[in-house]
Amino acid sequence: MGRQPCCDKVGLKRGPWTIEEDHKLASFIMNNGIRCWKTVPKLAGLLRCGKSCRLRWINYLRPDVKRGGFTEVEEDQIIELHSRLGNRWSKIASHFPGRTDNEIKNHWNTRIKKKLKLLGLDPVTHQPIQEDQNNAQEIVNKTDMDLNPITEESLYCDNKPTALEADQDKLEAFLMEEEIGLMTFQETAGLLENFELLCGSFSEDQEGSWRNHQEMNTPVSQSSSASVEDSHPLQQHQQNQQQQWVDSVESVMSWDGLDYLEQELFFLENGHLL
């Protein structure tokens, strides 16, 4: 006899979520929190299984979920993390505040895999794809130079396994940093990227999607603090997100690499934010 299904599927709805369902779920969670996913659909008045609700919340409805395209920096970091962690998407996602494992997995399968193949790298092993092993090292050198041009940034971070293998000391330092929970330069760059997005102008598309989000999540905005209650939903969102960013930065303010942050801020001041 096989394993019991996670939930009784009889009479339960499947497929894409409607705005009404999103509204119900988001309102319920924002007002009541999450105690037991199995009871959430019942209490929220949804004909969905708990598992489906959990997925919908984590991948789409969570207020802090970061949507939109991945930056070059993020892609490089995903490649680097994948070379070390493999297909452990949740672990990889944990390095990207607001990104979901599903989103990263999709991005990997649809974009990054192709990108690596074009560069002559096996997306699984991160090694050169080459029948003629004699040419392998040549490809390594070439792709390494292509992917890791000698830039200021590349002096501080290790993007590719070839680079890591070439410099064992750097690898050990990197792993040690990982163990003690310090943020890497690239992680901080990711936070800065978030901040840049928040401070920069929202595109019409982003604003539109946020408006839609707010329209179907009225109770969410109603439950926000009084200080932002009277402002435009987009402003509330920006304020909330900025606060989250500030909180996340505060948690790493003891970070040793503050010099790099200062450099990045200098860069942003002169090139991006202003």
Place this chain on the structure above:
DNA sequence: AAGGCTATCAACCGCATTCGT
């Protein structure tokens, strides 16, 4: 304009892991 093809991504499925008793 219509049909086929491709890329993207939300959602599902089933196994693994964690947690509570």
Place this chain on the structure above:
DNA sequence: CACGAATGCGGTTGATAGCCT
């Protein structure tokens, strides 16, 4: 420790939007 329930995770599928012929 054993067991069952709940949750997490990764592989895969299916819907659909956009592009091409």
